[in-house]
Amino acid sequence: MPDSVTIVLTPGPLAPRPLELAAGTKHAVGAVLVFEGLVRPLEDGKLLTALTYQAYEPMASSTLVAIAHSIVADHGLITLHCEHSTGEVAVGACSLRIVIASKHRKEGLAALDEFLNRLKRDVPIWKRPVWA
Numbered sequence: 001m002p003d004s005v006t007i008v009l010t011p012g013p014l015a016p017r018p019l020e021l022a023a024g025t026k027h028a029v030g031a032v033l034v035f036e037g038l039v040r041p042l043e044d045g046k047l048l049t050a051l052t053y054q055a056y057e058p059m060a061s062s063t064l065v066a067i068a069h070s071i072v073a074d075h076g077l078i079t080l081h082c083e084h085s086t087g088e089v090a091v092g093a094c095s096l097r098i099v100i101a102s103k104h105r106k107e108g109l110a111a112l113d114e115f116l117n118r119l120k121r122d123v124p125i126w127k128r129p130v131w132a
Helices: 057-075 105-122
Strands: 005-011 031-038 046-055 079-090 094-102 125-131
Touching: 005 057, 031 105, 057 079, 057 105, 079 105, 079 125, 094 105
Parallel strands: 005 079
Antiparallel strands: 031 094, 046 079, 046 125, 079 094
16 A cells, blocks of 8 residues: 655745546545645735745654644545645745545545644744745
């Protein structure tokens, strides 16, 4: 059975990604949720051109993996995939993508919310505004 969790830290903005599910999981999937976090043009009412993300990569990756495995187990997910940018990401570009496959939408939605909250609270990734 393939691992149910993948975590990727990527320099710069995230490219569009076609949805792929591991062979053998497709028949159990009842819902696929895709969340993409985009860089907003305003931060605290001031214009941005970009955000710069910095991560303490060894700890960020291991913490994301631990959180993801916990979420998969707690919510009975089929898969959880997370990509997060590092470096500069322009306004309008994607800096975070989470793809969750679950048997039912309710579990997937609860898992997505919990994963986002724990990522923001526990993972050493920081953003710095690049002002216009």
